[in-house]
Amino acid sequence: MSKKFRKKLKFKPRIKEVEFIRGRIYTHNLIKGNRVYGEKLIENGRLREWVPSRSKIGAAIMRGIKNLGIKKGSKVLYLGAASGTTASHVSDIVGKEGAVFCIDIAYRVVRDLVLVCEKRKNMFPLLADASHPETYKAFFPTVDVVYEDVASKNQAEILIRNCDLFLKPNGWAIIAVKARSIDVTKKPQQVFNEIEKKFKKHFIIIEKTKLEPFEKDHMFYIMKKIN
Ligand SMILES: C[S@@+](CC[C@H](N)C(=O)[O-])C[C@H]1O[C@@H](n2cnc3c(N)ncnc32)[C@H](O)[C@@H]1O
Structure with a gap:
């Protein structure tokens, strides 16, 4: 992100789980001095920069x-979870008492994810297809949060199925929706309107935001499960 944009940024980060220092966001490093994707470390490796152009939650x-x-x-x-870039910041936030159960379908990225999880004891990798949560039902407990960043046509159905099986009542369902992965022929806003209708049958939308200038044609939804 350019200095010019950072100066112009209308919103200021308001999440207390991250540190906001001179226009950049940082998480408290679970392992002091540990770097996962070449990010900047400050304060003797205690804080890790969360690069918003590399992470939709960061954005x-x-x-x-x-x-x-x-x-x-x-x-x-x-x-x-891919190779664990964003998942590592989630791991920083949840800390030692929390857990991040990481799923990805691609062997190539899971290989790198495993290396991140070996160091971070609160991260657990699994090579699996998130469209079929019943195949990994036995491996994971119920959770407080389901986060999805899967660029596929059936993004909404994947989230709903996983929340049905894993999310506690009143838990958080968070998703970065990529309009172009769902339907390239429709305007992004139309795709978002249609997907919201699906979400509203299962969740209450607490907040949503576009991700520009970090990601184009994405909408980020933060929702709560309807019990
Ligand atoms: C945009 S990348 C994720 C980036 C990652 N969340 C981050 O911020 O570091 C999308 C990932 O979804 C994975 N994916 C696509 N379809 C999937 C599926 N059906 N089940 C699980 N993972 C899937 C891809 O292999 C890819 O690694």
Whole structure:
């Protein structure tokens, strides 16, 4: 993100789980001095920069969301964890009492994810297809938060199915919706309107934000499960 944009940023990060220092956001490093994706470390490695152009949760925080749902001690099911870039910041936030259950379908990225999880004892990797949560039902407990960052046509159905099986009553369902993965022929706003209708049958939308300038045609939803 350019200095010019950072100066112009209308919203200021309001999430107390992150530190906001000179226009950048940081998480408290679970392992002092540990770097996961080449991010900057400050304060003797105690704080790790969360790069919003590399992470949709980071982008949503920079956009000024007020609710994150993820807190110290949270158990999080993370769908589409890739090599663990964002998941590592979630791991920082939930801390030693929390857990991040990381799922990805691609062997290539899970190989790198495993290396991150070996160091971070609150992260647990699984190679699986998030469209079929019944295949991993036995491996994970119920959770406080389900977060999905899977660029696929059936993003809404994946979230709903996983929340049915894993999310506690009143738990948080968070998703970065990529309009172009759902339907390239429709305007992004139309895709968001349609997906919201689906969400509203299962969740209460607490907050939503676009992710520009970090990600184009994405909407980030923070929702609570209807019991
Ligand atoms: C945009 S990347 C995730 C980036 C990651 N969340 C981050 O911020 O560091 C999307 C990931 O979803 C994974 N994916 C796509 N379809 C999936 C599925 N059906 N089940 C699980 N993972 C899937 C891809 O392999 C890819 O790693």
